[in-house]
Amino acid sequence: MSELKYENNILRFGNISIDEISEKHQTPFYCYSKSVLTNNYNNFNNIFSDLDYKICFSLKSNSNLSLLRILASLDAGADVVSEWEFKKAIGAGIPPQKIVFSGIGKNENEIKHAIANDCFQINVESLAELKKINQIAEGIGKVQNIGIRINPDVQSGTHEKITTGSLENKFGISVNETLEIFNKTKEFSSLSITAIAFHIGSNIKDLSPFKNSFEVAKNLIDKIQLNYNSLKTIDVGGGISPEERNFSFKDYYDMLISYFDKERFNFIFEPGRLIAADAGILVSKVLYTKISEGKKFIIIDAGMNDMMRPALYDAQHEILTSKLNDSDHNIETEIVGPICESSDKFMRTTKFANIQEGDNVVIKNVGAYGSTMSSNYNARPFIEELLIDKEEIQIIRKKQSFDDFIKNEL
Ligand SMILES: Cc1ncc(COP(=O)(O)O)c(C=O)c1O
Known part of the structure; x- marks a missing residue:
């Protein structure tokens, strides 16, 4: 408020x-x-208390250290897209076990930094990037948790410049290619592909784009689990609009657990605008x-x-x-x-x-x-x-x- x-x-x-x-x-x-920031975080956080989850605040929306310290004190994690965002999150007291590294063009130094510093999960947006991360993790001698950011090819009903979940956009890996990647997991011995991630856009005021993306993700996850049973985490990204929204957090939660078994999966939420x-x-x-x-x-x-x-x-x-x-x-x-x-x-x-x-x-x-x-x-x-x-x-x-x-x- x-x-x-x-x-x-x-x-x-x-x-x-x-x-x-x-x-x-x-x-x-x-x-x-401070009070608005704190209330926004708590109001969202309170909805999910019976899930196994992380709220990874999206630093691209605001990465001021003092604000991050407040969020860290509330137990927030971080969604970062660069080495410096990673360092700011750590500097503010957010532990690496609560950091997700997203972004379509991470460079070698950024990947090395994330792996060497125990980043919880790196979200990958291409096969080429997956190969690069595997190579770097092997060099460092670690097995890195990976989320495959899928492109669910849905319309998010928001401004065209902040829509990210359709195949028109550069983001994510198509559903078909994701299935092919799972057929090749043996090639990635230094990766543990544990998550499916998606983020379909920002400032979304209607529940239906989320529903559509959940549906695509669920169908894909069911197919993957049939053969591999390796997925543990569903990372639903951010995008919930703080204003003029026609659904409540409870509606969102109910829909989420209607698609994904809360006893079987843990969840990552990456809100930015909603909190800040x-x-x-x-x-x-x-x-x-x-x-x-x-x-x-x-x-x-x-x-x-x-x-x-x-x-x-x-x-x-x-x-x-x-x-x-x-x-x-x-x-x-x-x-x-x-x-x-x-x-x-x-x-x-x-x-x-x-x-x-x-x-x-x-x-x-x-x-x-x-x-x-x-x-x-x-x-x-x-x-x-x-x-x-x-x-x-x-x-x-x-x-x-x-x-x-x-x-x-x-
Ligand atoms: C991967 C990812 N996660 C989370 C967010 C945060 O989105 P929002 O501020 O709309 O919640 C963004 C924003 O662009 C993003 O690209």
């Missing part, structure tokens, strides 16, 4: 007003709520307003380099003013950033009639795929990140300095 609310027309995040935070911290900045999205906001200041031939632009100091989801995916993120003195003026208005790109825009509205230069605005639900996707484009620094825990505001990432920005350039 969002901690953002107006009290006496003043916007607060938890117990603190946005304007109060921005008096001490230069905009733009990310700000997270509404735990984070982006606070920005209005730099200028201008009206150009009847169209109004509100230029704020956060840009697509700080939060690129609208530019990349046409993502809609609601924007609120820090004081509620808003009215509709029926003028086509666009809230835009300062970057030299036409796609650097956040929201269209006909409201914000009374907004003034210097006012603070809040972009909602940016705790997932906000900071982790930010860049130095236009030579702009990575911005400050804050954590709110009751009345306390803590800096959890410093704003990048100019010296730090240029230090590796020769």
Whole structure:
């Protein structure tokens, strides 16, 4: 549940007003709520208590060390896609026995690092990768747990740029090829292929795409078990939308156990957005307003380099003013950033009639795929990140300095 609310027309995040935070911290900045992050994790976690399972938080959605430490304290595992994500998870206190290494293009160093450091499971997305991992594991002298990430060829009903489970997409191994791989398991003596994994996309609001993928996976698993009986783990990926969802976690759980025998299998869940999205906001200041031939632009100091989801995916993120003195003026208005790109825009509205230069605005639900996707484009620094825990505001990432920005350039 969002901690953002107006009290006496003043916007607060938890117990603190946005304007109060921005008096001490230069905009733009990310700000997270410890209680929202914790509640989101616990609400999801509580559903599965009678299963043998791991919740492996997807670091690509947010990998701030302080947030990861909070999740580690709640017993979360990690879904990582690079060596540095692996190291961050470990650094935050998540044990390697709770880490799943995903991704379609892991390089040799990343694979070596994962195996040498006892990564619980590596999810594989091609036969070529399987051969490479076997070779590396053999060299290290270990037997590595493997999940085969299948491509169930289902439509996820989400934005085309965040759909991953159809054969149009680069991800995963087809069902037929997966069966062929199981016919060759003897060739992979340093691998223990114990899991079937799938992840069909992000921000999924309907249960039916999950149902379709469970069905494909179940049919495949039944065939594999008939001959090999080697599968122990079903990794269902992430993708559950935190908002406007038409099903409950209980619906999801009931469907899961209707397909897969909970006495026979253990489960891995890889939520990202569900845990982190509404735990984070982006606070920005209005730099200028201008009206150009009847169209109004509100230029704020956060840009697509700080939060690129609208530019990349046409993502809609609601924007609120820090004081509620808003009215509709029926003028086509666009809230835009300062970057030299036409796609650097956040929201269209006909409201914000009374907004003034210097006012603070809040972009909602940016705790997932906000900071982790930010860049130095236009030579702009990575911005400050804050954590709110009751009345306390803590800096959890410093704003990048100019010296730090240029230090590796020769
Ligand atoms: C393999 C995998 N697992 C989990 C996730 C997390 O997805 P979400 O944030 O939608 O839960 C992703 C996101 O792209 C992913 O690629």
